[in-house]
Amino acid sequence: MRHFTDRTDAGRRLAQRLQEHFAAQGETPADADLAAPDLVVLGLPRGGVPVAAEVARALHAPLDVLIVRKVGVPWHPELAMAAVGEEDAVVRNDSVIAASGVPRREREAAEQRERDEVARRASRFRGGRPPVSLAGRTALIIDDGIATGASMRAACAIARARHARRIVVAAPVAPADVIDVLRDEVDEVVCLHTPADFMAVGMHYLDFHQTSDGEVERLMP
Known part of the structure; x- marks a missing residue:
């Protein structure tokens, strides 16, 4: 619906x-x-x-x-195996990681790419201003x-x-x-x-x- x-x-x-x-x-x-x-x-x-x-x-x-970014399974980007955000926040879906079999090195590389995107968006969306307290x-x-x-x-x-x-x-x-x-x-x-x-x-x-x-x-x- x-x-x-x-x-x-x-x-x-x-x-x-x-x-x-x-x-x-x-x-x-x-x-x-x-x-x-x-x-x-x-x-x-x-x-x-x-x-x-x-x-x-x-x-x-x-x-x-x-600012947070989903870290998707490489062949199924909408399925989150993790999420990263400002303040070095990270949350991992252990069940998705285990079921997908994504190697640790590949997952960590994907997390870093999304961290870079977090930094870009934080700067752009706030226009250089600090976060609201x-x-x-x-x-x-x-x-x-x-x-x-x-x-x-x-x-x-x-x-x-x-x-x-x-x-x-x-x-x-x-x-x-x-x-x-x-x-x-x-x-x-x-x-x-x-x-x-x-x-x-x-x-x-x-x-x-x-x-x-x-x-x-x-x-x-």
């Missing part, structure tokens, strides 16, 4: 759910004066940024990126969907390294079993749809075109 028209639609729906979620906890993120000091919205480039931008706008919160704040980490969870777990590792007080993961769609794993690793998880027939994130969007670097740059403050 196609749940979302595009990432903007998904972001607006996710923002509404998050407003309800925070309000139920006695927080008032719709009030800019109260939300901004504590909450930071963090999109995973590239596809997570259009979703996160809608959430940041609705919650009156600052928007930044957490997460120390003592709530990091609301958003992607356009979660498949294996490797990229999101790497993003959470970055937020921890930057001393976030609380980590909240949010996505429009993800498999239920991955959401269960994430709930054990972060403070809160908000997900709009956990379909039993989940196959790929793009299957749940009518328009899932590849987000460009330029689009990310235009959305960043």
Whole structure:
């Protein structure tokens, strides 16, 4: 089933759910004066940024990126055997590595290529600015969907390294079993749809075109 028209639609729906979620906890993120000091919205480039931008706008919160890169199996790039990110974050899917049989030297070379891409994107998307401080704040980490969870777990590792007080993961769609794993690793998880027939994130969007670097740059403050 196609749940979302595009990432903007998904972001607006996710923002509404998050407003309800925070309000139920006695927080008032719709009030800019109260939300901004504590909450930071963090999109995973590239596809997570259009979703996160809608959430940041609705919650009156600052928007930044957490740069992570999936390390795909060479003959099946969409299948993540690892994810790497800023702050030297790395998360490996041991079951995928074992099943694929990718030699360690080849995997490490692939991880280094993606680390180089992390550095390039961090410089480009922030325009040379330092990351928004997460120390003592709530990091609301958003992607356009979660498949294996490797990229999101790497993003959470970055937020921890930057001393976030609380980590909240949010996505429009993800498999239920991955959401269960994430709930054990972060403070809160908000997900709009956990379909039993989940196959790929793009299957749940009518328009899932590849987000460009330029689009990310235009959305960043």
